[in-house]
Amino acid sequence: MNSQAMKSFEHLEGLSEAIFKRLYQQPATALAVFRRMLPNLAKTFVMAMLFNPDPVPVSSLEAFVRPDQNRLKEEAFGKLRQLYIVTERQGTFALDATFKVELRKALTGGGSPGSFGLPCDTEDKNRVDISFLDRYAAEQWESILHFMVGNETQSSQRPSEGVVRLLLHGKLMEQNRASGTVITQLGFSFLLQEVNSQVWTLLLLYLDMAEQLRMDPVDILHFLFLLGSLELGQDYDMKSLTPTQKGMLEDLRDYGIVYQRKSSSRRFYPTRLATGLTSEIRSLRSPAATLANATPGNDENGFLIIETNYHSPLQIAVLNLFARLISRFPNLVTARITRESIRQAIGKGITAEQIIDYMTANAHPQLRKNSPVLPPTVVDQIRLWQIEGERMKVTSGYLFKEFATNAEFNAVCKYADDIGVLVWIDKNKGMLFVSKHEQIADYIRKRAQSNR
């Protein structure tokens, strides 16, 4: 999984315990949370405990892990606690009862009918096939991207009001008196993300906005996670959806995530953008490329389309972010990557990794024959240009000071180091700086109790 997608999930981690407990009431959600939000070792722990009827003593889990991997273990436990998946009681770990039941249901298929989508039981007279859905999704999604870089002539339709509102809400675009809506730096950075992260970014913005509109976030998340587990090319019945979710369908249709022939239709088809929601497979840059790649036997065509598409203003606008355009022909654009152009891109909040990823993902088949795809000198130089500006590093975090005893200070330092949140210490002044404070505070409290 890439760091951007991870980051969008950090937003979810901040939800309250009550919301998590309700989220886990659906097997699809329990499965998606398990798959997308847990580190590998945490998944292993969950599976080890899943079919164990009794709570597991902490000591036996600790004996399960190599002593030199303490940091990973603490990270795993930390995450499980943070998402309220495990509860710790009298020296034993137990999985959250709801989570346990629902994840078991997901694995054994014992959930209620429709817990992974209710397929329509009647034949659709206007049945659509997968290639149609792919085309539809690509059209809708690219029309949003085109709109963002401000070229609406390319695609026939302008995205709906809802989409524009969302882009403005997320500050991906802003209202400008002179020229209407224009893209922001955040928006440019958004353009360089992979499609899957773009979809999530937009959906999380949607979630954020929906909360202001008093829609139930649990309902929304259930539906999003459910969409991720649906089958491409299958039509689903709306009747198992809640009213909120039915309302969402209209918005999701605008994004190209689901397809409905008309809004009164009771059936909907998820597109590839939806079924990829809970997958962490690296999708390629443009929706067209993702779709072409995922359709068997179509790879060649897909790549050709990308290449000829370089005359599309969207692609050129993206290239223009980090390269200086020199000449432009109907089927070819030449651009030069220079120190200035890269520094400019970095100034806009685009990282060297994003640029390199973008170029790798969109490389011409001829270039793709090389291994590595991009010449190492170019990659290194771009990274070096980025590092030039990195003389200072900002880490947000928390300062702990004025410890009662030296022993306590040392113990806390050791614990912070073990769980991997320690950023800086000064032994003489008795201060330490950590990136996360919850577990440390817990630890200090426990220590104080046990000493009493």
Place this chain on the structure above:
Amino acid sequence: MDKVDGTEHYNFKAPADLATLQVIILDTNPLAWATFEKSSSLSFPAALSQLLIFANAHLAFSQSNRCAVIANHIDGVHFLSPADPGTDHRDPGEADLTPEDLKEIANQNASKYRVFRLLEDEVRASYRRLIKNTTPEAVMACPNSSYLAGALSAALTYINRICFGGTGGRSSGVPGDEKSKVNSAGGKVDETGRTMHAKILVVSVTPDPANQYIPVMNSIFAAQRLKVPIDVCKLRDSTVFLQQAADATGGVYMEPEHPQGLIQYLMMGFLPDHLARQSLILPTKVDVDFRAACFCHKKVLDIGFVCSVCLSIFCEPPQGAVCSTCQVKLDVTSLENIGKPVVLPPKKKKKKKAIDSLPESGVASAAESPVPTE
């Protein structure tokens, strides 16, 4: 403060963690399972269900994880999933179903995640097809037959194609084949050129096929080279070959004491993938039985004869003193005394004669000389 450098250059990526391919080799010998069920009350259907949950759990770890199931049957090796592209994919039981039944099935399907469902349906349908084509006479004819070597080679060739070829190959029906294409097109590849990690789980109820010693060992060494751990869940009869397989490839070896609770053994011991195993202490056998089988009569040996050229193992000096593997002429003259209860070097005998006057000494020296023990 953020104005100093608001960019996010520090999120350097962790090294690419590749997905895992899990190959399950399952004994489907009906007679062996029937015998096992009597002693343990774990039936084959129950074991299969638990294995499928295990496979689902593996697939739940990551979208790109994949799973293959191979049946080690009485007449050979069969892929249960992905099924052979040429075969009839219909479930043999399906023809008898009424429309109501089909509706019921569709309803059940809606409660299952599609990736899990596809795998389960395929495995169950292939298994029913396999059993349908198996006659009772054939089962009675070979109560303990096992094609372990064939199953291991089939698994390894499949792994080789999926994890190193990247072409997708066999159409699996599991939405994973497309992904291997994405991998080859621009996805993650580690320094050895592999696009996926792999591990093999052998669930065995049949005894060692001693006549397959050489191919089994070859498979084990091939697995070792490919860095594919072979995990062994031995439900009945301890086995020499599989212990060695797990030991040589760094896999997990377990003989569940309570086979009814198979699922817990699977989830705890066998599920952790490549990445998790680096930080876990997994149960494995400490005292591995390293005995080999002889090449001539396929018996498992404690002590045997080894060809000095090709290291072939024999339980007795080969016929005509010619090694059956490399055809070298062996000098067996020095072997004449071997196998007799006491080996007395000729030199000592002479000495003994010299001090023959001492009556007890002969007995004493015989007791001290090396005795080949069992």
